[in-house]
Amino acid sequence: MTDVTDIVGQIDQLEPVPPIAGQIMALAEDPDSSLSEIAELILNDPAITANLLKTCNSAYFGLNRKVDSVRDAIGYVGLDHIVQLVLLNSVAQNFKKQPLGYGLGEGELWRHAVTSAHVSKILAGKFGRSRQRHLIYTAALLKDIGKLILGRFVAFSFEEINILVNSKGYSFNDAEKTVIGMNHEELGAMVGQKWHFSDKLIYIIRHHHLSNESAREDLETSLVYLADIICMMMGVCTGADGLTYRFYSDVLKRMGLTDKDLQAIIAETGENQQKIDELLNLI
Amino acid sequence: MGVTVHDPVSGIGGILNFMLPDSGRANGVNPARVPFMFADTGIPAFLEELYAQGVRVDRLKVVVAGGAHILDQTDAFNIGQKNLTALKASLDAFKLNIYHENTGGTNSRTLSLEIASGCSSIKIFGEGEEKV
Numbered sequence: 131m132t133d134v135t136d137i138v139g140q141i142d143q144l145e146p147v148p149p150i151a152g153q154i155m156a157l158a159e160d161p162d163s164s165l166s167e168i169a170e171l172i173l174n175d176p177a178i179t180a181n182l183l184k185t186c187n188s189a190y191f192g193l194n195r196k197v198d199s200v201r202d203a204i205g206y207v208g209l210d211h212i213v214q215l216v217l218l219n220s221v222a223q224n225f226k227k228q229p230l231g232y233g234l235g236e237g238e239l240w241r242h243a244v245t246s247a248h249v250s251k252i253l254a255g256k257f258g259r260s261r262q263r264h265l266i267y268t269a270a271l272l273k274d275i276g277k278l279i280l281g282r283f284v285a286f287s288f289e290e291i292n293i294l295v296n297s298k299g300y301s302f303n304d305a306e307k308t309v310i311g312m313n314h315e316e317l318g319a320m321v322g323q324k325w326h327f328s329d330k331l332i333y334i335i336r337h338h339h340l341s342n343e344s345a346r347e348d349l350e351t352s353l354v355y356l357a358d359i360i361c362m363m364m365g366v367c368t369g370a371d372g373l374t375y376r377f378y379s380d381v382l383k384r385m386g387l388t389d390k391d392l393q394a395i396i397a398e399t400g401e402n403q404q405k406i407d408e409l410l411n412l413i
Numbered sequence: 414m415g416v417t418v419h420d421p422v423s424g425i426g427g428i429l430n431f432m433l434p435d436s437g438r439a440n441g442v443n444p445a446r447v448p449f450m451f452a453d454t455g456i457p458a459f460l461e462e463l464y465a466q467g468v469r470v471d472r473l474k475v476v477v478a479g480g481a482h483i484l485d486q487t488d489a490f491n492i493g494q495k496n497l498t499a500l501k502a503s504l505d506a507f508k509l510n511i512y513h514e515n516t517g518g519t520n521s522r523t524l525s526l527e528i529a530s531g532c533s534s535i536k537i538f539g540e541g542e543e544k545v
Contacts, residue, residue: 299484368521372521373519373520374484376483377483379490382490389492393438397441397447400432401447
C-alpha cells in the first residue's frame with residue numbers, strides 16, 4: 131500500500147481554485163445581494179473578466195450586439211450563466227490537464243466534468259433544488275478533482291486494481307481504497323478542505339459514488355451521483371474505470387425516477403452535447 | 414452503443430454511435446432533429462443512407478460494441494442491455510447478421526473502422542485491442 135501522506139502532499143501541485151468561485155456562489159445564493167456587487171466582484175479578477183466578455187461575445191450566445199462590460203454581460207446572458215462561466219473559468223486550468231492512470235485523453239476529464247455539471251443543473255431544476263443549483267453544479271464539476279492526483283498512483287497499481295474489479299466484483303473506488311489506501315472521493319474531499327470549500331461541497335465530493343448509506347438519503351449528493359452515472363451511461367469520456375461503480379436503484383426509486391425519466395434526461399443531454407462541447411472550447 | 418458496417422466489394426462503410434433504444438421515450442426531444450441518437454430511428458436512417466450509396470445487404474460486415482452497464486444496474490434501468498436488444502431487432506428487420514460483437518459488462522469501449530480495409534477495432538483500456 132502507498133504511503134497516504136505521500137499522496138496528500140501532492141495536493142499542492144494543483145492550481146488552487148481562486149476565492150472568487152466561493153464568493154460568487156455565496157452572492158448568487160444571497161437574496162440581499164445586488165447585481166452591482168456581483169459585477170464588482172468579477173471585475174476584481176481581470177483574467178476571468180476578459181474570458182467572460184470573450185465568451186459572451188462568441189457565437190455560443192449568439193447575441194446581436196457587442197457586450198463590453200460585466201454589467202451588460204449579466205443583463206444579456208443572465209446571472210445564472212455568468213455564475214457558471216466564473217465557476218468554469220475558476221477550475222478549468224486543473225481539469226484541462228490530462229490525468230494519468232484513468233485512461234483519459236487530453237481534455238476528457240474536463241468534458242466529463244462540464245457535461246455532468248450540465249446534467250446536474252437539469253436535475254436540480256427537476257427535483258426542486260433550484261436554490262442550491264450553483265452548489266450542485268459546482269459539486270458535479272469538481273467531484274473528480276481527486277483523480278488529478280490519485281491518477282499516478284492508479285497508473286502504478288492499475289493491474290492490482292483491475293483484478294479486484296474484474297474478478298472480485300469490486301467497484302473502482304473500493305478497489306482504489308483497498309490497493310492504494312485512499313480513493314479519489316476521499317482525496318477530492320481533502321482538496322476541498324485545503325481550499326476551504328463549504329462543508330456541503332466537501333460532503334458531496336466525498337460521497338458522490340454513494341458508498342455511504344446516509345449519503346444516499348441526501349438529495350443534493352444523490353443528484354450529483356445521478357448526473358455522474360448518466361454521463362457514464364452516455365459514455366461521455368469514460369476511462370479505464372469505465373462503468374465500474376455501483377448503481378443504486380433504490381435511490382432512483384425513492385426519488386420517483388423511472389427508467390423512462392432516465393432516458394428522457396439522457397436524450398435531453400445528448401441533444402445539448404454539441405452546445406456543451408462548444409462551451410468547453412471557449413473556456 | 415457502436416455499430417460499424419462495411420461492404421468489402423464497394424468499399425463503402427460507416428459507423429454509428431447511438432445512445433438510447435427508443436425515440437418514443439425521449440420526452441421533449443424531437444427525434445427528427447437527432448435521429449441518430451436512438452436505435453429505432455438511427456439504425457434505419459444509417460442503413461438507408463448506406464444503401465443509397467450502393468452497398469449490398471448480403472455483403473455487409475456488421476460489428477457491434479458497447480451496451481455496458483453500471484455494477485448492479487437492474488433490468489428496468491439497464492439501458493445498455495435495452496440498446497443491444499433494440500439494435501438486434503432493428504438489424505433483424507433489415508435481415509442483417511452480426512459478424513462480431515463485443516458487448517455487455519462494465520467496460521467502456523472505443524470502436525473505430527478503417528474504411529480502406531474494412532477492419533474494425535474495439536479497444537478496452539487495460540485489455541488491449543480487438544481487430545476484426
